[in-house]
Amino acid sequence: MAIDRSVRSSQLITPFGPGAILDIGEESLLLTDLAGWPKNLEAIKLDRLTRLLRKKLKAPPHKEEYGSNNYKHSISAIRFPKWMFCPNCRHMVRWGKSSQQRLKDELEDKPTCPYEKCKKRVLVPMRFVVACEEGHLDDVPWDIWAHAASKGNHCESKANYLYFITDSNKGSGLDALRVECKSCGASRNFEMLTSPSALSNIGLSCTGRQPWQKMQLGTCTATPVVLQRGASNLYFPVVRSALDIPIDNSRVDSSITEKIKSNSLFDEYINRLSIDKNSAELLAKIITNEENCTLEDLEHAASNESHQTPSDTKVPIDHYEIQEAEWSFLISENIESHRENTFSARVEHGFHQATQWDLEKKFDRIVLLDRLREVRAFLGFERVNPGGNTLVSPSGNNDINWLPAIEVYGEGIFFQFSESEMEQWERKEADFISSRIDPIKKRYDEGQVNYLDTPTPRLLLIHTFAHLMIRQLSFQSGYSSGSIRERIYAAENQAGVLIYTADSDSEGSLGGLVQQGQVDKLNATIAAALETACWCSNDPVCSEMETQGVMGLNKAACHSCSLVSETSCTMNNLLLDRKLLLGDVSGEGYFTSTIRQIRATEGTSFSHEDA
Structure with missing residues (x-):
C-alpha cells in the first residue's frame, strides 16, 4: 500500500516551503530546494510583483498531481534528521545515505529497526536538530554528545552502540533524557543540550551543511544551537504578497528606472561595473536598446540600486x-x-x-x-533569528530564475x-x-x-x-x-x-x-x-x-x-x-x-x- 505524503499546495509556500521540516505521521521529512521540484509548473502572472522580485512565479503542483500515485510530479524530500531510534529497544540508528533520494512511495518503505526481536518496528526520528543564524541545518552529533563528559574516552564504536534512554523517575524535563553508549558506558543527559553554548562548549562549530540542497556550502563561523525540530524559530518563511489591482502599469510603480531594473541583464550589468568595464559597456548598449532609454537613465538606475539579488546573505524586498x-x-x-x-x-x-x-x-x-x-510569493527563509541579514534562497545554490507562489x-x-x-x-x-x-x-x-x-x-x-x-x-x-x-x-x-x-x-x-x-x-x-x-x-x-x-x-x-x-x-x-x-x-x-x-x-x- 502506497504511503500518502501529500499536503495542500498552499502549505508548500508557508509553512512548509523548501528547507522546512515536515512531519507526516511517524516520518520527519526535509523538503529540498527548487531543483527537486517538477519542471513544468503552472506560471502565475502578476507583472507588478515579478518586476519587483525580478523572478518568475510558478505554482506548486496540486495535491492530485503529486500525491501517492504520481511521484513524477512530486516535491523532492529527504529523511531528516538522520538519527533515529527504535521505540522498542531504544537503539539509535543513523539512517544511511541511500535514503537521500526522491521519495517514491511505491518503492521506499519506512525505516525499521534492524533487530529481529523488534519485529521491524518503525524508527522514530530524534527530536532535536542543529541550526545556525546563517540558515545551516544538521543532525545533533549524538556520538560526540554522549562521550563529551567522559574525559579521555576513546570508544572506537561510539556511533554504533548508542541508545536513547528515558528516565521516568526524573519527570518530564530534559534531564530525564539521555544518550548512552552501551559499548563503553559513556552517558550524558539533555539538560544543557539547548543552551546557546552547548555545542561550542564541547568544541563543535557549525558544519555549514545544508542537507536540503544538492550543492553544499562551505564553512560557517556562526554559533550553532540545538533546537527541537518542531520549534517555531527553526524556520521563518519569508513571503511577499501583492494584490492584483487593474492599474496602468506604465503609470504606477513602473517608471523608467523600474523598467530598467526589471531587465534580465541589469543584475549582470551591476556586477560587471566593478570588474569588467568593457563587458559592462556592451551590456549597457543591449539594455538601453531593449528598454528604449538613455545611458544616463541606466546609470541613474545603477546609482540608486537598492535591490538585493537572491542569495544566502541578502535582505528581502520591503x-x-x-x-x-x-x-x-x-x-x-x-x-x-x-x-x-x-x-x-x-x-x-x-x-x-x-x-x-x-x-x-x-x-x-x-x-x-x-x-x-492576491499573489503570495515565497522568497526564502531564515533560521533561529528572523529579520536579520540572512535570507536563504529556495533555489539553494542552483541558477533558478523563478519562485514558488500561489494565487x-x-x-x-x-x-x-x-x-x-x-x-x-x-x-x-x-x-x-x-x-x-x-x-x-x-x-x-x-x-x-x-x-x-x-x-x-x-x-x-x-x-x-x-x-x-x-x-x-x-x-x-x-x-x-x-x-x-x-x-x-x-x-x-x-x-x-x-x-x-x-x-x-x-x-x-x-x-x-x-x-x-x-x-x-x-x-x-x-x-x-x-x-x-x-x-x-x-x-x-x-x-x-x-x-x-x-x-x-x-x-x-x-x-x-x-x-x-x-x-x-x-x-x-x-x-x-x-x-x-x-x-x-x-x-x-x-x-x-x-x-x-x-x-x-x-x-x-x-x-x-x-x-
Missing part, C-alpha cells in the same frame, strides 16, 4: 514597496471604473450620510471589494482613516501616545526584531483596529477568524487597512464579508467591536500590564480581547494596544468620542450577539 501602488489605487477617485474578472470594487458612498457616533470623522472612505486576487481569491473591506483626524489626535494626545509607544519602541530596538515594522502610533492603532474588526466580523460574516486576513497601510502619509478573505481552493467568495461592510451594518459592527474591546475578561490585569506578548511588544492586548489567528496577522500578534483606540484616565484614544456617544445612545446595546 513590503512597503509592494503596497505603495496598492494604497494609491485604493484611495483613487476612479477605483469603481476598474472592473475585471479578478477585481471589482465600489465605494460605500452612503457611509458618511448614514453614519453615527462621529464615525464619519474617523474614516475618509470605505471601499467594498467584491472580488480581489488566492476573495473579498474585502478597505478602511481609509481620516488623515486630518489622525494627525489632530497625534498632536493633541502626544503625551498619552508617547507613554504607550515609547516603551514598545525601546523593547523593539533592544530585541532586534527587524521582521516587524517600526512601531508608530498609527501602526499600532490601525493594527489593533484590524484585529478587533476581524474578531467581530468572524461572528457575523460566516467566515472563521482564521480565514480573514489583514493588510496594513501605515507608512508615511498612509492610514488604512484592508480586511479581506482569500482562499486558494476556490475562485470568488461567499459574499458574507462585503455584506457586513454595507452602511446599514457597518456602523453597528464597528460599534460592537469597540464596545467589546472595552471589556476584556482579563481586565484589569490586561489593561494595566506594562508588557505582554513576545519580548513585551504588546501592551493592553491579550487572547481574550485582541489577538487573532496566526494566519490572519501579518505581525505575529505583536504591536497591539487597544488603549490607543479606547483611551483611559491619562488620555483619549482615537475612538474615545465615539465610545462616549455609543454609550449615551439610550436603549442601545452593541454586543457581538446582536450587532
Whole structure:
C-alpha cells in the first residue's frame, strides 16, 4: 500500500516551503530546494510583483498531481534528521545515505529497526536538530554528545552502540533524557543540550551543511544551537504578497528606472561595473536598446540600486514597496471604473450620510471589494533569528530564475482613516501616545526584531483596529477568524487597512464579508467591536500590564480581547494596544468620542450577539 505524503499546495509556500521540516505521521521529512521540484509548473502572472522580485512565479503542483500515485510530479524530500531510534529497544540508528533520494512511495518503505526481536518496528526520528543564524541545518552529533563528559574516552564504536534512554523517575524535563553508549558506558543527559553554548562548549562549530540542497556550502563561523525540530524559530518563511489591482502599469510603480531594473541583464550589468568595464559597456548598449532609454537613465538606475539579488546573505524586498501602488489605487477617485474578472470594487458612498457616533470623522472612505486576487510569493527563509541579514534562497545554490507562489481569491473591506483626524489626535494626545509607544519602541530596538515594522502610533492603532474588526466580523460574516486576513497601510502619509478573505481552493467568495461592510451594518459592527474591546475578561490585569506578548511588544492586548489567528496577522500578534483606540484616565484614544456617544445612545446595546 502506497504511503500518502501529500499536503495542500498552499502549505508548500508557508509553512512548509523548501528547507522546512515536515512531519507526516511517524516520518520527519526535509523538503529540498527548487531543483527537486517538477519542471513544468503552472506560471502565475502578476507583472507588478515579478518586476519587483525580478523572478518568475510558478505554482506548486496540486495535491492530485503529486500525491501517492504520481511521484513524477512530486516535491523532492529527504529523511531528516538522520538519527533515529527504535521505540522498542531504544537503539539509535543513523539512517544511511541511500535514503537521500526522491521519495517514491511505491518503492521506499519506512525505516525499521534492524533487530529481529523488534519485529521491524518503525524508527522514530530524534527530536532535536542543529541550526545556525546563517540558515545551516544538521543532525545533533549524538556520538560526540554522549562521550563529551567522559574525559579521555576513546570508544572506537561510539556511533554504533548508542541508545536513547528515558528516565521516568526524573519527570518530564530534559534531564530525564539521555544518550548512552552501551559499548563503553559513556552517558550524558539533555539538560544543557539547548543552551546557546552547548555545542561550542564541547568544541563543535557549525558544519555549514545544508542537507536540503544538492550543492553544499562551505564553512560557517556562526554559533550553532540545538533546537527541537518542531520549534517555531527553526524556520521563518519569508513571503511577499501583492494584490492584483487593474492599474496602468506604465503609470504606477513602473517608471523608467523600474523598467530598467526589471531587465534580465541589469543584475549582470551591476556586477560587471566593478570588474569588467568593457563587458559592462556592451551590456549597457543591449539594455538601453531593449528598454528604449538613455545611458544616463541606466546609470541613474545603477546609482540608486537598492535591490538585493537572491542569495544566502541578502535582505528581502520591503513590503512597503509592494503596497505603495496598492494604497494609491485604493484611495483613487476612479477605483469603481476598474472592473475585471479578478477585481471589482465600489465605494460605500452612503457611509458618511448614514453614519453615527462621529464615525464619519474617523474614516475618509470605505471601499467594498467584491472580488480581489492576491499573489503570495515565497522568497526564502531564515533560521533561529528572523529579520536579520540572512535570507536563504529556495533555489539553494542552483541558477533558478523563478519562485514558488500561489494565487488566492476573495473579498474585502478597505478602511481609509481620516488623515486630518489622525494627525489632530497625534498632536493633541502626544503625551498619552508617547507613554504607550515609547516603551514598545525601546523593547523593539533592544530585541532586534527587524521582521516587524517600526512601531508608530498609527501602526499600532490601525493594527489593533484590524484585529478587533476581524474578531467581530468572524461572528457575523460566516467566515472563521482564521480565514480573514489583514493588510496594513501605515507608512508615511498612509492610514488604512484592508480586511479581506482569500482562499486558494476556490475562485470568488461567499459574499458574507462585503455584506457586513454595507452602511446599514457597518456602523453597528464597528460599534460592537469597540464596545467589546472595552471589556476584556482579563481586565484589569490586561489593561494595566506594562508588557505582554513576545519580548513585551504588546501592551493592553491579550487572547481574550485582541489577538487573532496566526494566519490572519501579518505581525505575529505583536504591536497591539487597544488603549490607543479606547483611551483611559491619562488620555483619549482615537475612538474615545465615539465610545462616549455609543454609550449615551439610550436603549442601545452593541454586543457581538446582536450587532
